[in-house]
Amino acid sequence: DYTKLDKLIIGVCGGDGIGPMITGMAQHALEALLADKVKAGKVEFRVIDGLTIERRAELGCAIPPDVMEELKQCHVILKGPTTTPRKGDPWPNVESANVAMRKALDLFANVRPVKVPELGIDWTFYRENTEGGYAVGSQGVQIADDLFIDFTVATSQGCERIARLAFDYARKTGKNRVSCVTKANIIKTTDGKFLDTCQRVAKEYPEVEFDDWYIDIMTAKLLDEKRRRDFKVVVLPNLYGDIITDEAAEIQGGVGTAGSANIGKRYAMFEAIHGSAPRMVQEGRAQYADPSSVLRASVMLLEHIGEIELANKLDRALDICMFEEKKVVVNGRDTGATAQEFTDYVLETIAKL
Amino acid sequence: DYTKLDKLIIGVCGGDGIGPMITGMAQHALEALLADKVKAGKVEFRVIDGLTIERRAELGCAIPPDVMEELKQCHVILKGPTTTPRKGDPWPNVESANVAMRKALDLFANVRPVKVPELGIDWTFYRENTEGGYAVGSQGVQIADDLFIDFTVATSQGCERIARLAFDYARKTGKNRVSCVTKANIIKTTDGKFLDTCQRVAKEYPEVEFDDWYIDIMTAKLLDEKRRRDFKVVVLPNLYGDIITDEAAEIQGGVGTAGSANIGKRYAMFEAIHGSAPRMVQEGRAQYADPSSVLRASVMLLEHIGEIELANKLDRALDICMFEEKKVVVNGRDTGATAQEFTDYVLETIAKL
Numbered sequence: 214d215y216t217k218l219d220k221l222i223i224g225v226c227g228g229d230g231i232g233p234m235i236t237g238m239a240q241h242a243l244e245a246l247l248a249d250k251v252k253a254g255k256v257e258f259r260v261i262d263g264l265t266i267e268r269r270a271e272l273g274c275a276i277p278p279d280v281m282e283e284l285k286q287c288h289v290i291l292k293g294p295t296t297t298p299r300k301g302d303p304w305p306n307v308e309s310a311n312v313a314m315r316k317a318l319d320l321f322a323n324v325r326p327v328k329v330p331e332l333g334i335d336w337t338f339y340r341e342n343t344e345g346g347y348a349v350g351s352q353g354v355q356i357a358d359d360l361f362i363d364f365t366v367a368t369s370q371g372c373e374r375i376a377r378l379a380f381d382y383a384r385k386t387g388k389n390r391v392s393c394v395t396k397a398n399i400i401k402t403t404d405g406k407f408l409d410t411c412q413r414v415a416k417e418y419p420e421v422e423f424d425d426w427y428i429d430i431m432t433a434k435l436l437d438e439k440r441r442r443d444f445k446v447v448v449l450p451n452l453y454g455d456i457i458t459d460e461a462a463e464i465q466g467g468v469g470t471a472g473s474a475n476i477g478k479r480y481a482m483f484e485a486i487h488g489s490a491p492r493m494v495q496e497g498r499a500q501y502a503d504p505s506s507v508l509r510a511s512v513m514l515l516e517h518i519g520e521i522e523l524a525n526k527l528d529r530a531l532d533i534c535m536f537e538e539k540k541v542v543v544n545g546r547d548t549g550a551t552a553q554e555f556t557d558y559v560l561e562t563i564a565k566l
Numbered sequence: 567d568y569t570k571l572d573k574l575i576i577g578v579c580g581g582d583g584i585g586p587m588i589t590g591m592a593q594h595a596l597e598a599l600l601a602d603k604v605k606a607g608k609v610e611f612r613v614i615d616g617l618t619i620e621r622r623a624e625l626g627c628a629i630p631p632d633v634m635e636e637l638k639q640c641h642v643i644l645k646g647p648t649t650t651p652r653k654g655d656p657w658p659n660v661e662s663a664n665v666a667m668r669k670a671l672d673l674f675a676n677v678r679p680v681k682v683p684e685l686g687i688d689w690t691f692y693r694e695n696t697e698g699g700y701a702v703g704s705q706g707v708q709i710a711d712d713l714f715i716d717f718t719v720a721t722s723q724g725c726e727r728i729a730r731l732a733f734d735y736a737r738k739t740g741k742n743r744v745s746c747v748t749k750a751n752i753i754k755t756t757d758g759k760f761l762d763t764c765q766r767v768a769k770e771y772p773e774v775e776f777d778d779w780y781i782d783i784m785t786a787k788l789l790d791e792k793r794r795r796d797f798k799v800v801v802l803p804n805l806y807g808d809i810i811t812d813e814a815a816e817i818q819g820g821v822g823t824a825g826s827a828n829i830g831k832r833y834a835m836f837e838a839i840h841g842s843a844p845r846m847v848q849e850g851r852a853q854y855a856d857p858s859s860v861l862r863a864s865v866m867l868l869e870h871i872g873e874i875e876l877a878n879k880l881d882r883a884l885d886i887c888m889f890e891e892k893k894v895v896v897n898g899r900d901t902g903a904t905a906q907e908f909t910d911y912v913l914e915t916i917a918k919l
């Protein structure tokens with residue numbers, strides 16, 4: 214219970230590209246919303262520098278040890294997008310910092326809400342966040358001249374804790390439907406385990422409806438205007454969660470509009486679901502980056518630390534700006550506002566609520 | 567070269583649920599289009615019974631041996647959807663017949679075209695069809711009380727042949743852009759191999775533009791109205807091909823509207839991309855099933871056997887019915903036509919071309 218802490222420490226880790234700028238905006242909004250507690254010394258924002266691709270490349274590691282030290286001293290973390298090197302990039306092949314942080318802090322649940330009020334869409338994805346093709350050591354092997362293998366991993370514990378979190382959320386919010394998405398007809402052992410576990414856990418939540426889908430057909434169902442409103446809470450293994458939440462975010466208005474909560478037993482990290490957009494920075498357009506992803510992530514951060522009322526206000530203000538007044542820079546509807554102007558407008562909107 | 571055969575044998579394998587009915591429609595259309603050659607004994611349709619879930623369950627195999635024998639005597643195969651048992655089904659857990667057939671006949675390329683003329687969409691997916699999580703023997707293992715593993719497999723040969731086919735197609739059709747989709751930032755060994763191979767093959771096709779995407783962002787890009795027209799030919803590992811072609815088909819009007827060609831060196835099999843819809847049969851609505859998926863598959867069959875003109879006519883007629891006159895039963899636009907009425911209308915449309 215964070216409300217009982219003497220002082221809550223919120224780490225702000227800017228990351229790469231547009232990251233420092235948009236997380237700066239989220240920090241600005243959170244500082245305004247939590248102003249009383251900041252003044253009273255009950256909440257501290259701690260900016261953590263050094264999670265940059267340059268330093269990571271230099272040190273040859275996903276997360277520099279000093280950054281990891283600092284992260285562990287925070288109660289919750291707000292994180293900007295970080296660059297993951299791809300083939301042809303100037304950086305050596307260091308691991309994804311998101312993935313490394315999820316593993317290091319055992320952030321086993323990646324919660325990604327997506328909503329489009331005008332379409333009746335209100336989805337919350339519970340993506341398993343540490344297993345599947347993302348598991349530690351799962352780097353694959355070449356076992357013959359011409360045979361390459363990767364591994365997908367599942368544990369009962371890993372399946373069970375994400376399933377329970379999804380069902381608890383469905384029960385608590387009265388959403389009362391959980392849909393499990395796998396490819397258990399092909400990826401039989403691990404996805405089979407995931408599906409089995411969800412089916413078993415479902416029995417303990419008789420008031421929550423349960424169904425299951427294959428990932429291929431699910432990507433179609435999300436576009437089916439008649440059926441998609443029926444989905445509420447969706448629980449799925451790591452890779453499918455990665456894939457389908459980008460599709461869902463695009464339906465909401467773009468991957469730039471979706472936030473995500475990475476939740477563990479001890480730590481929690483809140484981030485945008487999109488990348489660091491280095492091109493925007495190179496082209497001098499960083500100030501126009503859409504901060505709504507990290508602001509949505511901030512809603513979840515506020516909820517997580519028990520500031521339910523503030524969370525609801527920020528969420529409501531974002532809904533107003535995004536869906537009613539369409540002030541946010543979403544696909545093809547760029548209003549030309551800078552991140553700063555947009556964030557200030559969100560805060561003004563809250564003041565009027 | 568099929569045109570040089572004394573007699574071309576087209577196997578028609580109805581499958582389960584709505585399968586026999588819709589493949590019957592496709593056979594009816596193909597017989598009409600190929601009437602001269604059928605009469606002259608140059609083309610024979612051979613109906614192959616026995617690929618039903620009941621027999622497969624009874625024999626405990628994916629494809630009964632007698633069916634496999636018959637399949638191997640055909641030059642090309644038209645196949646209806648087959649039921650793959652899921653948890654809770656009355657059938658024992660026999661393997662997917664599609665997957666078994668793809669492996670047994672080494673149908674390494676799954677070609678899935680999707681188009682929406684009014685949106686400028688004209689995509690052709692080249693899905694690798696025998697490797698990834700679908701490889702033979704890739705059944706996973708439990709290696710400890712609480713540790714489950716599945717395997718993903720790639721070979722150089724497997725990557726290379728699908729890449730070449732995609733690039734050859736892009737060159738031949740003048741589509742001149744190939745996009746590779748992987749998750750090589752995480753699934754490093756096998757997807758890395760796939761991406762490497764595509765990058766290398768791309769160098770041999772300097773006139774074809776090449777780019778690569780991660781599967782998560784690709785599911786969003788397919789919905790991006792400004793960018794998605796730029797995609798032409800998309801080449802991807804088995805599982806991603808499975809996932810993303812259902813999304814693409816839904817954009818076209820539903821998974822019921824998309825056909826697929828499974829191509830190997832020796833055999834070729836043409837099928838719908840959707841399932842057997844047992845509920846439609848139970849509810850007595852089978853006659854209203856949409857045959858456009860198998861008719862689209864028949865377009866590819868005609869192309870494959872060298873009947874380019876007939877293929878173009880059938881394709882054009884389907885475009886007219888589907889996109890211009892909207893006679894086809896697509897999502898939420900059910901015109902109430904039966905499969906027979908629709909098929910006859912397609913044939914009438916061809917007669918008027």
Ligand SMILES: CC(C)[C@H](C(=O)O)[C@@H](O)C(=O)O
Nearest residue numbers: 297309311312455486751782
């Ligand atoms: C950058 C990448 C490794 C990461 C993932 O695959 O999880 C990202 O796509 C995400 O969803 O956070």
Ligand SMILES: CC(C)[C@H](C(=O)O)[C@@H](O)C(=O)O
Nearest residue numbers: 398429650662664665808839
């Ligand atoms: C039925 C299933 C095993 C199959 C697949 O995953 O390939 C299907 O979805 C397809 O796309 O043909």
